[in-house]
Amino acid sequence: MMKAVLCTKYGAPEVLQLGTVTKPTPKNHEVLIKIHATAVTASDCILRGSKLPPGFLLLMMRVVVGFRKPRNPVLGLVLAGEIESVGRDVTRFEVGDQVYGFTDLGFGTYAEYKCMPEKGILALKPDNLTYEEAAAIPYGAILASHYLKTGNIQRGQKVLIYGASGAIGTTAVQLAKHYGAEVTGVCSTANVELVKSLGADHIIDYTRDDLADRAERYDFILDAVGKRKSSTLKSQCQKALTPNGKYISVDDGSPKSRVEYLVELKELIEAGHFKPVIDRCYPLEAIVEAHRYVDGGHKKGNVIITVAHSD
Numbered sequence: 245m246m247k248a249v250l251c252t253k254y255g256a257p258e259v260l261q262l263g264t265v266t267k268p269t270p271k272n273h274e275v276l277i278k279i280h281a282t283a284v285t286a287s288d289c290i291l292r293g294s295k296l297p298p299g300f301l302l303l304m305m306r307v308v309v310g311f312r313k314p315r316n317p318v319l320g321l322v323l324a325g326e327i328e329s330v331g332r333d334v335t336r337f338e339v340g341d342q343v344y345g346f347t348d349l350g351f352g353t354y355a356e357y358k359c360m361p362e363k364g365i366l367a368l369k370p371d372n373l374t375y376e377e378a379a380a381i382p383y384g385a386i387l388a389s390h391y392l393k394t395g396n397i398q399r400g401q402k403v404l405i406y407g408a409s410g411a412i413g414t415t416a417v418q419l420a421k422h423y424g425a426e427v428t429g430v431c432s433t434a435n436v437e438l439v440k441s442l443g444a445d446h447i448i449d450y451t452r453d454d455l456a457d458r459a460e461r462y463d464f465i466l467d468a469v470g471k472r473k474s475s476t477l478k479s480q481c482q483k484a485l486t487p488n489g490k491y492i493s494v495d496d497g498s499p500k501s502r503v504e505y506l507v508e509l510k511e512l513i514e515a516g517h518f519k520p521v522i523d524r525c526y527p528l529e530a531i532v533e534a535h536r537y538v539d540g541g542h543k544k545g546n547v548i549i550t551v552a553h554s555d
């Protein structure tokens with residue numbers, strides 16, 4: 245058996261309860277990962293609270309994840325840990341490898357162990373990161389990489405990241421800088437210094453600044469907070485595009501998760517060109533508190549959960 249957090253119905257953070265479930269055994273092409281850290285993502289909270297407005301998206305989520313309750317009661321999309329055992333046919337990983345990954349619709353990382361296919365979204369973790377730091381990478385990496393690649397950003401282009409202080413935003417700012425763009429980050433006053441420290445060339449404070457009197461135009465704008473969060477400045481951003489400029493929201497379409505994004509981030513991190521952003525760390529036992537905090541909608545980067553093992 246193993247320790248896990250169970251979500252047996254949709255609702256407030258208190259629906260999450262610590263319990264025990266059967267420890268999984270890897271199939272032939274799977275690896276068993278001993279999880280040391282996971283993260284509470286905005287997606288976890290949307291799923292747990294079943295927070296999408298009634299309509300097609302909510303229906304689709306329920307079809308995929310479960311109608312009355314999550315089909316897999318163990319939530320969690322992100323993990324960092326160590327390979328404990330491998331299936332008979334596994335060739336990409338060995339026992340003892342330190343990995344980080346993203347489960348996509350598999351979920352199940354709020355637990356001590358998780359099996360993943362060796363060809364899943366799983367890669368060796370950056371050598372210079374702790375497990376907690378590594379768990380701060382996959383969610384932003386998968387989403388920001390997908391949307392920035394859609395933008396096909398060229399060196400010297402002007403890129404604006406609306407919501408530059410969240411998990412996706414902090415990743416997008418750093419990646420857009422790496423691709424050679426001139427980056428403007430939009431955030432609130434409390435996050436100005438954080439976004440500057442990530443390399444943004446310009447900062448706009450959505451609680452104070454106005455775009456109406458600015459002539460600046462952008463080749464690519466990423467709305468990194470999604471369609472449920474808005475401001476006057478966000479509406480103004482949508483009109484501040486160059487003639488061939490592109491505006492995209494993280495709520496547009498379903499991102500394709502690729503393991504290559506994690507491999508690329510490992511290289512960037514080890515070369516010192518990218519840093520994880522962690523707001524707070526909680527033990528697995530404090531998952532309700534962690535969900536309450538993320539539900540607030542103002543986390544900076546990532547909220548990490550450490551998973552302690554008794555053995």
Ligand SMILES: NC(=O)c1ccc[n+]([C@@H]2O[C@H](COP(=O)([O-])OP(=O)(O)OC[C@H]3O[C@@H](n4cnc5c(N)ncnc54)[C@H](OP(=O)(O)O)[C@@H]3O)[C@@H](O)[C@H]2O)c1
Nearest residue numbers: 286407409410411412413432469470473474494495542543
């Ligand atoms: N398409 C898909 O399949 C898919 C998948 C996953 C996620 N998503 C979307 O991605 C979003 C999650 O992004 P995330 O994890 O990066 O979010 P997050 O970390 O929860 O974002 C929090 C940040 O949003 C900022 N924020 C809150 N209200 C804002 C506003 N009105 N204007 C500008 N910034 C605001 C906050 O900054 P301040 O404190 O400075 O306000 C905070 O730093 C989800 O909510 C979902 O909409 C989509």
